[in-house]
Amino acid sequence: MKMNIKWHYKAFNELSPPEIYKILQLRSEVFVVEQNCVFLDMDNKDEGCLHLMGFVNDELAAYTRLAPPGYIYEEMSIGRVVTSHKHRSKGLGKELMQYSIALCRQHFGNGPIKIGAQYYLLKFYTSLGFKVISDIYLEDGIEHVYMMLDNTFPVGKVNY
Secondary structure, eight states: OOOOOEEEEEEGGGGHHHHHHHHHHHHHIIIIIIIIIOOOOOSSGGGGSEEEEEETTTEEEEEEEEETTSSSSSSEEEEEEEEOOOOOOSSSHHHHHHHHHHHHHHHHSSSEEEEEEEEEHHHHHTTOEEEEOOOOOOTTTTEEEEEEOOSSOOOOOOOO
């Protein structure tokens, strides 16, 4: 079932206060409350990133933070990947990542993309072309692995 998602992306200084609130609220709902993980989400890295938001009506349903090369990792990166609980199992996560990859390539070039992925999502990220490049490590009490998408993985141009 195709959802009626409206995708928007903005630099941090272009985000409105209601958009920032919705982003932080969704990240907190999923990462802190749902995953029962106490961590400092506001890490002073949002300011240098692009923010991809997927809205269903006026509700933020999906979000990622896209960092240029050299900002978080040597490579460009996608982080804070999150979908609202009520919008899961509808293919939204895959669409979110496809848009995120395409946006990274459009804005930051055709280099590799690095992510720190929660280990339980390994199959999902592998299906998108990412490859594991590290052993399992703990971050905020949750198993993660570093993964890389090389620059030969084909990604089409995305229109917003």
